[in-house]
Amino acid sequence: MTEPAWWPQILSATSLRRQAAGMLLAQATPSVVRGTLRLExxxxxxxxxxxDSRAEAALEGALAHYGWAMPIEVTEA
Known part of the structure; x- marks a missing residue:
């Protein structure tokens, strides 16, 4: 079975989103306030x-995978 012609684009976009999420999260200060994950x-x-990166979807997926699904709030310090 051959992979779809569009697969490389999807793979690249997904990998970039996950990399962006990791790089951005490394800059954030996380806390949980009243059941909401706050990223400052x-x-x-x-x-x-x-x-802009839509990295929140990657974070939501990781949280759900580990059983920590919760709302996310993003703020500036």
Whole structure:
């Protein structure tokens, strides 16, 4: 069975999203406030990058996988 012609693009996009999520999360200070995961970034540009990258989907998936599904709030320090 051959892979679909579009598969390399999907694989690349998924890998980039996960890499972006990891790099951005390394810059965040996480805390849990009233059942919500709060990510505090030191600069507005990082908040914007987080939203633009759609990395939240990767984080939500990881949280759900480990049984910690909760709302996520992103703020600037």
């Amino acid at each position: 970034f030191p600069r507005t540009g990082l908040v914007t990058a987080w939203r």
